[in-house]
Amino acid sequence: MSYEIKLDVFEGPLDLLLYLIRKNEIDIYNIPIALITRQYLEYLDLMKALNLDLAGEYLVLAATLLHIKSRLLLPAPEQEDGGAEDETGDPRAELVQQLLEYQAFKEAALQLDRRTLLDRDVFKRGAPPEAPPEERGEETPIEADIFTLVEAFQRMLAQLDQADLMEIDLERISLADRINEIMDCLALKRDMTFAELMDEQITRQRIVYTFLAVLELMKLRMIRVYQAASFAAIRIFIVGEE
Amino acid sequence: MEEDLAILDALIFSSETPLTVERMREILPQYDRQGILGLLKTLAEHHEARGGGFGLCEIAGGWQFYSRPDLAPWVRKLKAGRPQMLSPAALETLAVVAYRQPVVKADIDRVRGVDVGGTLKGLLEKHLVRMVGRKDVPGRPILYGTTKRFLEVFQLKDLTELPTLTELKDIQS
Numbered sequence: 567m568s569y570e571i572k573l574d575v576f577e578g579p580l581d582l583l584l585y586l587i588r589k590n591e592i593d594i595y596n597i598p599i600a601l602i603t604r605q606y607l608e609y610l611d612l613m614k615a616l617n618l619d620l621a622g623e624y625l626v627l628a629a630t631l632l633h634i635k636s637r638l639l640l641p642a643p644e645q646e647d648g649g650a651e652d653e654t655g656d657p658r659a660e661l662v663q664q665l666l667e668y669q670a671f672k673e674a675a676l677q678l679d680r681r682t683l684l685d686r687d688v689f690k691r692g693a694p695p696e697a698p699p700e701e702r703g704e705e706t707p708i709e710a711d712i713f714t715l716v717e718a719f720q721r722m723l724a725q726l727d728q729a730d731l732m733e734i735d736l737e738r739i740s741l742a743d744r745i746n747e748i749m750d751c752l753a754l755k756r757d758m759t760f761a762e763l764m765d766e767q768i769t770r771q772r773i774v775y776t777f778l779a780v781l782e783l784m785k786l787r788m789i790r791v792y793q794a795a796s797f798a799a800i801r802i803f804i805v806g807e808e
Numbered sequence: 809m810e811e812d813l814a815i816l817d818a819l820i821f822s823s824e825t826p827l828t829v830e831r832m833r834e835i836l837p838q839y840d841r842q843g844i845l846g847l848l849k850t851l852a853e854h855h856e857a858r859g860g861g862f863g864l865c866e867i868a869g870g871w872q873f874y875s876r877p878d879l880a881p882w883v884r885k886l887k888a889g890r891p892q893m894l895s896p897a898a899l900e901t902l903a904v905v906a907y908r909q910p911v912v913k914a915d916i917d918r919v920r921g922v923d924v925g926g927t928l929k930g931l932l933e934k935h936l937v938r939m940v941g942r943k944d945v946p947g948r949p950i951l952y953g954t955t956k957r958f959l960e961v962f963q964l965k966d967l968t969e970l971p972t973l974t975e976l977k978d979i980q981s
């Protein structure tokens with residue numbers, strides 16, 4: 567079962583820019599670049615703070631905005647040779663064109679969604695299949711706002727941090743230590759199963775070291791290892807001082 | 809005449825996909841194109857007058873019965889799961905393909921200002937978009953277009969039924 571998680575964020579850098587233009591009630595043909603660039607960068611910071619994955623495209627548009635801003639600050643190049651070419655166009659023109667185009671398609675997308683849709687508003691015979699009776703329960707979407715999701719994400723990150731700490735722990739285990747620990751245990755109990763040797767902290771590293779320690783102790787003839795049957799518990803005995 | 813109306817009714821009822829006029833003519837060869845269209849018009853009127861739960865519609869180059877849109881809340885209860893909605897990103901990508909087809913991915917990327925690789929793949933998997941060829945430029949990039957399924961899902965007779973983008977621009981200004 568999969569859940570679709572929808573975030574009410576922007577569909578891309580152009581979407582964010584259009585939102586800012588609308589929010590500030592700005593004429594799209596006369597965008598105050600300094601104001602919009604500042605607000606755009608503030609939004610990027612906010613999205614970063616929320617740990618939202620910032621796609622590279624957002625940064626590309628930020629660079630474009632800064633580039634336009636710098637070009638607006640420069641004095642217009644002087645007309646050479648008595649104005650052969652009118653190359654002194656508004657540096658914002660290309661961006662405005664892109665915004666208008668995007669806006670048209672964004673509106674077209676909304677219009678598509680407003681149509682009568684198959685399997686949402688109208689149905690034909692056969693498809694999609696009818697729900698089997700046991701699955702007909704109401705499946706409600708999970709509702710969570712963006713902050714709940716960010717919290718959940720940060721909880722997961724916190725758990726990842728703990729996993730990192732465990733890796734640092736590995737340094738402490740050495741084969742010699744493990745051999746001594748096992749001998750100490752066996753001195754008290756005379757015999758133990760391999761599982762009992764693992765005590766409470768079962769990590770992959772500990773299992774490997776325990777296994778190596780047992781092999782080493784067998785080689786040194788300090789312990790004997792028995793198994794009653796295949797897959798039965800492995801019993802480890804200390805070799806008594808005879 | 810009445811019998812032929814009933815035959816057409818049965819043909820459309822039995823068809824999985826919108827039934828084309830050409831296919832109907834193969835089965836009822838005594839009619840020309842205009843004749844079939846006349847029958848379809850009468851048949852649609854009959855269903856309309858009956859006031860039943862479904863009607864005859866011309867969609868995606870063919871004819872098919874669809875349930876009445878105002879009855880959707882009840883039909884949805886019968887069908888499995890929630891209706892599959894397209895995300896805003898998918899709809900935007902689909903809109904660019906629909907209006908600009910045949911179109912290469914780079915052009916869709918440029919219009920939307922983001923990489924559309926993921927959404928485009930999703931639309932291909934849903935059979936709303938298909939590869940229609942390759943552009944004759946270096947690298948021969950794939951050209952994309954919409955499918956018959958797209959027309960059916962969005963209940964369009966054909967692509968000319970899409971509102972033109974310039975109309976949209978007029979609304980804004």
